[in-house]
Amino acid sequence: KQEVTQIPAALSxxxxxxxxxxxxxxxxxxxNLQWFRQDPGKGLTSLLLIQSSQREQTSGRLNASLxxxxxxxxxxxxxxxxxxxxxxxxxxxxSNSGYALNxxxxxxxxxxx
Amino acid sequence: DAGITQSPRHKVTETGTPVTLRCHQTExxxxxxxxxxxxxxxxxxxxxxxxxxxxDKGEVSDGYSVSRSKTEDFLLTLESATSSQTSVYFCAxxxxxxxxxxxxxxxxxxxxxL
Numbered sequence: 001k002q003e004v005t006q007i008p009a010a011l012s013x014x015x016x017x018x019x020x021x022x023x024x025x026x027x028x029x030x031x032n033l034q035w036f037r038q039d040p041g042k043g044l045t046s047l048l049l050i051q052s053s054q055r056e057q058t059s060g061r062l063n064a065s066l067x068x069x070x071x072x073x074x075x076x077x078x079x080x081x082x083x084x085x086x087x088x089x090x091x092x093x094x095s096n097s098g099y100a101l102n103x104x105x106x107x108x109x110x111x112x113x
Numbered sequence: 114d115a116g117i118t119q120s121p122r123h124k125v126t127e128t129g130t131p132v133t134l135r136c137h138q139t140e141x142x143x144x145x146x147x148x149x150x151x152x153x154x155x156x157x158x159x160x161x162x163x164x165x166x167x168x169d170k171g172e173v174s175d176g177y178s179v180s181r182s183k184t185e186d187f188l189l190t191l192e193s194a195t196s197s198q199t200s201v202y203f204c205a206x207x208x209x210x211x212x213x214x215x216x217x218x219x220x221x222x223x224x225x226x227l
Contacts, residue, residue, distance in 0.1 A: 004155075031211055036218075043203060046215035089155070097171050098161040099210030100146050105155040 002027045002094050006104035013080055014112055021075040021107045023090030028068050034101065035064050035075050036089040044089065048075070080111045116140045119204050119219040127227050132191040134222050136204030138184075144207040145187040146216070147171075147179065149200040156203065162187055194226045 003026040013019050023033070032051045036044040048057045048064040050073070056065040063076040077084060087108045091101040116139035126132050136145060147159040158171030160179040168179050176198060180188045191198055204219040 034215055043220045044218040046217075049215050091156075093210070097158055098144065098146070098163055098169060099207075100148075100158040100161055100171060101156070101205075101216060103148075103156040105153065 002030075002092055002096070002102040004090055004092055004102050004104035006088075006090050006107050008107060009105065010108040010110075012110040012112065015080060015082060017080050017111075018076070018078050019080055019109075021077070021088050021090075021109070023073040023075070023104055025071045025073075025092050025102075027092075027094060028071050029094060030068065031093040031095070031099070033064075033066055033073050034091050034093070035062075035073075036091065038087045038089060038106070040086075047088075077109075080109075082111050082113050085109055085111050117204060117206050117217055117219040119202075119222050121222060122220065123223045125225045125227065126194050128195055129193050132194050132224065132226075134189045134202055134204075134224070136187040136189070136206075136219060138187075138206045140206060140208070140217075141184055142206040142208045143184075144210055145181065146205040146207075147177075147187065147189045148203045148205065149173065150203060150221075151200050159189065159202075191224075194224075196226050198224065199226045200224060 007022045034049045035047045050066040061078040087106045089106045090104045120135045146161045148156040150156045162168045162181045178190045202222045205216040207216045
């Protein structure tokens with residue numbers, strides 16, 4: 001069974017800082033890895049999806065990397081803004097259970113002005 | 114907006130009563146999923162469907178049943194609600210599980226079982 005771990009569980013940074021969120025997974029036989037954002041009381045919004053054959057994906061100030069062999073992914077946020085405050089979830093897609101996603105518990109990010 | 118809605122959005126019920134949550138999609142996607150989200154656990158899969166009348170269990174299926182009589186609707190039923198089923202329930206849809214698109218998530222249903 002895939003286990004997905006996210007570190008740290010919570011993070012508070014001042015506006016403007018660059019930051020890294022970490023995700024690790026136990027089963028490297030993944031099809032892809034995704035990063036989601038969740039605002040309080042809201043649903044999930046997909047940020048980046050990295051296929052298993054890719055090393056990284058970029059969207060604006062966000063960059064996600066994937067090292068499948070070591071079971072790790074990082075989400076890099078450049079020049080953080082208060083609007084980036086949210087919970088960030090990492091999820092892997094494996095072949096189990098109808099190709100459902102396996103989620104980490106998330107990192108709660110607070111960017112202070 | 115991926116054309117996925119959930120109803121009701123909020124519900125308070127009493128222990129022992131049946132509850133049905135509805136997920137509706139306008140995308141004609143084949144795969145549909147029900148997850149629950151709890152503090153300290155993240156999102157966990159309850160049931161999923163890979164077509165009309167084709168469903169299977171996920172990690173935390175005990176106490177839940179599902180039905181999918183048409184492509185656009187996936188129903189989650191708590192036959193006899195318990196306090197441990199207090200949670201936020203998310204529905205997700207996907208056209209093809211191995212394509213490069215993400216799963217799209219609904220807005221969630223907050224269920225409180227008293």
